[in-house]
Amino acid sequence: MANVSLQRVRKSFGTTEVIHGIDIEIGDGEFAVIVGPSGCGKSTLLRMIAGLEAVTAGEVAIGDRVVNDLEPKERDVAMVFQNYGLYPHMTAFQNISYALRIARRPKAEIRERVERVSRILGIEDLLARKPSQLSGGQRQRVAMGRAIIREPDVFLFDEPLSNLDAKLRSQMRVEIKRLHDDLKATSIFVTHDQVEAMTMADRLVVMNQGVVEQTGTPRQVYRRPGSTYVAGFIGAPAMNLLPATLCDDGAAVEGRGIARTALPNGAGPDRSGRRVMLGVRPEHLAVVADGSEGLLSARLLYAEDLGASRLLHCAVGDDELIVHTQDETGDRPGDTLRLAADPANLHLFDADSGRRLEVAGGG
Amino acid sequence: MIERTPILNAVTHTVLGVGLLVMCFPLAIAFVAATLPYEAVIDVPMTLIPGSELLENAARAWERGEFATQGVNSVVMTLGILFGKVACASLTAFAVCYFNFRFRMLAFWLIFITLMLPLEVRIVPTYEVAGNALLPLQQLLEVLWLTDLVAWLAGVEVALEWNLLDTYWGLTLPLFASATATFLFRQFFLTIPEELAEAAKMDGAGPLRFFFQILLPLSKTNIAALSVIMFVFGWNQYLWPLLITTEPDMRTLVMGLENLIPSEDELPEWNVAMAGTLMVMLPPIVVVLVLQRWFVRGLLGGEK
Numbered sequence: 330m331a332n333v334s335l336q337r338v339r340k341s342f343g344t345t346e347v348i349h350g351i352d353i354e355i356g357d358g359e360f361a362v363i364v365g366p367s368g369c370g371k372s373t374l375l376r377m378i379a380g381l382e383a384v385t386a387g388e389v390a391i392g393d394r395v396v397n398d399l400e401p402k403e404r405d406v407a408m409v410f411q412n413y414g415l416y417p418h419m420t421a422f423q424n425i426s427y428a429l430r431i432a433r434r435p436k437a438e439i440r441e442r443v444e445r446v447s448r449i450l451g452i453e454d455l456l457a458r459k460p461s462q463l464s465g466g467q468r469q470r471v472a473m474g475r476a477i478i479r480e481p482d483v484f485l486f487d488e489p490l491s492n493l494d495a496k497l498r499s500q501m502r503v504e505i506k507r508l509h510d511d512l513k514a515t516s517i518f519v520t521h522d523q524v525e526a527m528t529m530a531d532r533l534v535v536m537n538q539g540v541v542e543q544t545g546t547p548r549q550v551y552r553r554p555g556s557t558y559v560a561g562f563i564g565a566p567a568m569n570l571l572p573a574t575l576c577d578d579g580a581a582v583e584g585r586g587i588a589r590t591a592l593p594n595g596a597g598p599d600r601s602g603r604r605v606m607l608g609v610r611p612e613h614l615a616v617v618a619d620g621s622e623g624l625l626s627a628r629l630l631y632a633e634d635l636g637a638s639r640l641l642h643c644a645v646g647d648d649e650l651i652v653h654t655q656d657e658t659g660d661r662p663g664d665t666l667r668l669a670a671d672p673a674n675l676h677l678f679d680a681d682s683g684r685r686l687e688v689a690g691g692g
Numbered sequence: 693m694i695e696r697t698p699i700l701n702a703v704t705h706t707v708l709g710v711g712l713l714v715m716c717f718p719l720a721i722a723f724v725a726a727t728l729p730y731e732a733v734i735d736v737p738m739t740l741i742p743g744s745e746l747l748e749n750a751a752r753a754w755e756r757g758e759f760a761t762q763g764v765n766s767v768v769m770t771l772g773i774l775f776g777k778v779a780c781a782s783l784t785a786f787a788v789c790y791f792n793f794r795f796r797m798l799a800f801w802l803i804f805i806t807l808m809l810p811l812e813v814r815i816v817p818t819y820e821v822a823g824n825a826l827l828p829l830q831q832l833l834e835v836l837w838l839t840d841l842v843a844w845l846a847g848v849e850v851a852l853e854w855n856l857l858d859t860y861w862g863l864t865l866p867l868f869a870s871a872t873a874t875f876l877f878r879q880f881f882l883t884i885p886e887e888l889a890e891a892a893k894m895d896g897a898g899p900l901r902f903f904f905q906i907l908l909p910l911s912k913t914n915i916a917a918l919s920v921i922m923f924v925f926g927w928n929q930y931l932w933p934l935l936i937t938t939e940p941d942m943r944t945l946v947m948g949l950e951n952l953i954p955s956e957d958e959l960p961e962w963n964v965a966m967a968g969t970l971m972v973m974l975p976p977i978v979v980v981l982v983l984q985r986w987f988v989r990g991l992l993g994g995e996k
Contacts, residue, residue, distance in 0.1 A: 381890050402896035414887030418909045428895035475895070 331392030331405075331482040332357045333378060333515060338387035340373055347373055349539045350387065355517065355532065360509050362518045364526035364562070365536035371519045372487055374536070378517065379408050379485050391483055407476035408485040412492065413468045415460040415475075421447075422456040425474040446478045449508070466497045473505075477512070484509075486518040490525060502528060523563050527551065535559050553676075557683040560608050560676060566640060569614070569650045571625075572680065573607040582607055582677070586645040587625045592672060605686060608676035611640070611653035614668045616660075623669040627652075631662050641666070726750070726967040733963040746967065753968030757948040758940070765863075766927065766945040770975075772864035773926035774919055780868045781918070782911065785877030786903050790889060800878070807871040811932055818866050822936055825865070826852035862936040863944070867929070873918050880914045881907065917990025920983045924976045945972045 333355040340348040348370045355361045363371045376382040378389055380401035389396055396404045415424050422443055423430075429439045447453045450470045460468055469489060476484055486505070490498045506529050509516050520526055526533055527547045535542040535550060535558075543555035547563075554560035560568040573584030583589040584607065609624070617623050627643035627650055641652040643666060652668060660666060677686040720740075725733050728743040753759070787793075788800045811818065821827055830852045833839045839850040856862030884907070892902045908915075933944045949972055952965040980987070 379890075379894065381893065401893045406894070408891075408894050410887045410891060412885060412887055414885065414891035416888065416891070416906055418906075427892075427897075431896045431901065475891075479895075 749967035781873030
């Protein structure tokens, strides 16, 4: 087992730089999830850790070793690929044992280890089958078996669940997490799915356009998003962001459709009149009775019924806003709703840079 | 697409039928001639009803054409070309697809361009090289003054020579390179997901292991398809064996047929010549029939 450390890592393809200097420290035994939209460089980063992609600048270290110039097989890492990358002409047994056979381990040991791994994954009965005779979930397990059997220092997962249907995906999510709890090996999991990211990570790394936007536990990232980008990416439905202005020397905020609201801990006097983005999560907004004091008023566009709760899509001026509520209200599209939120659940971001302003209490 | 077009169907079938007749009529004549006794085959016009002397004619053709020796030569040459081509082409395509070296695309296009230079076009230089397969190396050494260097250092004159005339190497080696086969392999390798190569890398497989344990097993159908084409190609070689062999016991079957064709001062025994022709045609037909399922599958590039 080992920690993984990236220092000022950069990657260029030709003259285009796709990763602009990344520092990440992943502790021994941690389950780190790198999340970001497609094209943000997260897979490239993972492939650099795996050794499938050369590092242009900076340092990748696993344990105490700098591995920049080591071959993948010398790094003691195993990878689960998005499309599984199973060898089509080999049976599940042969697929799982390939690395051991290359390493010329004794036959008995190979058999014993394959059996142990397949027991963990519940694929004992499938070992004689070829990948084409397996379902998506079974292939996924075989691919995991191929990684586990090598007992590597670090597991790398490259969007391994994106080819599964929704039900299987949530099931595999739990299984991978449970497996990690058993094996306790450092794992790095790349995904574009924020649900996977939130549920699986010990440490969350949010990437955007080749840089790390924020790292932290899922809770930290959810409670105190570092930028409008992270705020919009983590959490579903996404955080509502409305343009607003600071007033009262930065002690309160107001905007079009937004009532003047005092912030729990005020900002400095120079901040009066500063343009900001006011963020509030759909689940932190509540519909209150007409006439009572609220944060803002919005026009209901339509309501989505999810069964356990409802999503109210509303308009505030030209901006759209979503309210996630469990209340049964009889509102019709076109009605004006009065919405309230605990000021502690308000987030402020700089309107220009999108960075978080440490004004509103979030933690 | 399912359409009802009775008229079009009729037209297509007519065209097909005519084509079939045009293709098969000469074969039918050859077959009929091969079954007739000498007296019947020189009748004008020749009858189109098969006779009963096929085996006798075949036996005489076998004897007269020295098919026993030539058959061995043909088989060795054909299989040699086949294995040489598959080995060369798969390795070349592997290099072009999986290794990122300088001038990679240039190398590929150079190979591709040789499609425009079939053996017939470059037969004279090829013959010269076959006369001494080490000639290019010798010339290279001379250009680099290495021959002089060795002569000066060791007092030995360097004269490399490897004569391919009248050898199996001569029959096969110059035909090893094949742009078509390389291209076919390349196109197939491009369809293999990159993840497979990466997974193999992670599992600790080196390039050669990846090639032999993963790429080649996956190319089975492809190789089968190629083998069919290359078998027919190799078997039918005529010009090159004619040029490179002078000894009678290095001749191939296709060349041997020439012996069976009656010349002016002989009896015009076309029945024997045709029986010989039929026998020579047989192996490629058998190969195509046996492997046609693989052939189609390989060219269409489907696993199932």
